[in-house]
Each structure stands twice: as C-alpha cells, then as structure tokens.
Amino acid sequence: MQELLIPLMKGFVTSGSLIVAIGAQNAFVLSHGLRQQFNGLIAVTCSTLDTLLIFAGIAGMGALITKAPNLMLAAALFGGLFLAVYGFRALKSAINPKPLNSDTSVLKSRSSAILTTLAISLLNPHVYLDTVVLIGSIGGQYALPERWWFAGGAALASFVWFFSLSWGAKKLAPLFKKPSTWRILDSLICLMMWSIAVSLFVLAYEIVLEGL
Numbered sequence: 001m002q003e004l005l006i007p008l009m010k011g012f013v014t015s016g017s018l019i020v021a022i023g024a025q026n027a028f029v030l031s032h033g034l035r036q037q038f039n040g041l042i043a044v045t046c047s048t049l050d051t052l053l054i055f056a057g058i059a060g061m062g063a064l065i066t067k068a069p070n071l072m073l074a075a076a077l078f079g080g081l082f083l084a085v086y087g088f089r090a091l092k093s094a095i096n097p098k099p100l101n102s103d104t105s106v107l108k109s110r111s112s113a114i115l116t117t118l119a120i121s122l123l124n125p126h127v128y129l130d131t132v133v134l135i136g137s138i139g140g141q142y143a144l145p146e147r148w149w150f151a152g153g154a155a156l157a158s159f160v161w162f163f164s165l166s167w168g169a170k171k172l173a174p175l176f177k178k179p180s181t182w183r184i185l186d187s188l189i190c191l192m193m194w195s196i197a198v199s200l201f202v203l204a205y206e207i208v209l210e211g212l
Helices: 002-019 024-035 039-058 061-066 069-095 110-122 125-139 146-177 179-211
Strands: none
Touching: 002 039, 002 125, 002 146, 024 039, 024 110, 024 146, 024 179, 039 110, 039 125, 039 146, 069 110, 069 125, 069 179, 125 146, 146 179
C-alpha cells in the first residue's frame, strides 16, 4: 500500500504545479467565487472535466491529440475568439463596475454557468497539452496499478485547487464591495483573456505554417 502512495503524491504534485498557473480558467473561477455565483457548480465542472481529461491522457489519448493538428487548430481558433469576446465583456465591466450585490451578472442560470465553464476550459488547447499530453505521458510511464494511482492523485489536486479557489474567494469578498476594486480585477481579467487569445492565435498560425 505504501508504494502506491508514491505515484499518488507525484500525481498530486505534478497536476498541482500545472493547475495553479494564472490562466483563463482560474480567473473565471475566482471571479465567480467572489460573487458566490454558481461557484460550487463551476468548481465541480472544472474538477470533473480535468479528471476526465487526466484519465483519458493516462489511457493513451495524449498520443492521438499530438497526431491531430486539425483538432488543435480548431480549438486554438475558436478558443481565441471566445476569450477575445470574454475579455471585451470584462472590459465593459471594468468601465462600468458593479458591486457584489448587483443583479447584472453574466451568468443567469446553471446551464449557462456549465456551458461557459466548458467553453473556457475546452476551447483552450493548453488544457489538453497539460492534462492529456503532459500528465498522460508522465503517468503512462508507470505500470498498473501505479498508473491509476498517479491519475487519482492528479485528479485530487484539481478538486482541491478549484474548490479552494472558489470557496476561498469568499474571504476576499469584503474587498470587492467597492466598484473600484472590481474595476481593477476586471481590467486584469480583460488583459489576461486577451493575452491568452493572442497566444492561441499565434499557436494556430504556427500549426498552419507546419502544415504547409
């Protein structure tokens, strides 16, 4: 049993080191965690999606993705467009910030929360590179059953991180009662979304060049 804890911990550390990086998904979770708006549902969606991708990578899907440039190209283009639009909406919020108790939230229903979370997550090729390709290739080096313990540790890190970020944001809520604080956060989110969108368009351009 003790030897199985080693791949479990390695999976946890590997996934944790990748997932804490500032990105569109984390910014989205933090923003709605501050609003306490479908935050639990968003955390569950992100964690469950990561878990599915991690286990898919361990099962060998990573090799298929690296051999499917058209899939990566489509994800990069649609992801770039989606994040560009989302960044524009964040810019509008920064120009006209609303307090926490405002009813003018973007997400109006559980379905919109789930769909937006899935879009931000799945339309970013880096998600596949991190969870499916990278974690999958590392975990694939283990024999059975250690391989699945590694995957379990990686998935556990995802649940711990997203729920900590989502529910921990509530502690910062008093700071965001001022519209000026929201202006700063939404401005940062706008810049982040646009920078990631640009990186995705660059990635799409590089994929096209490689195919010529």
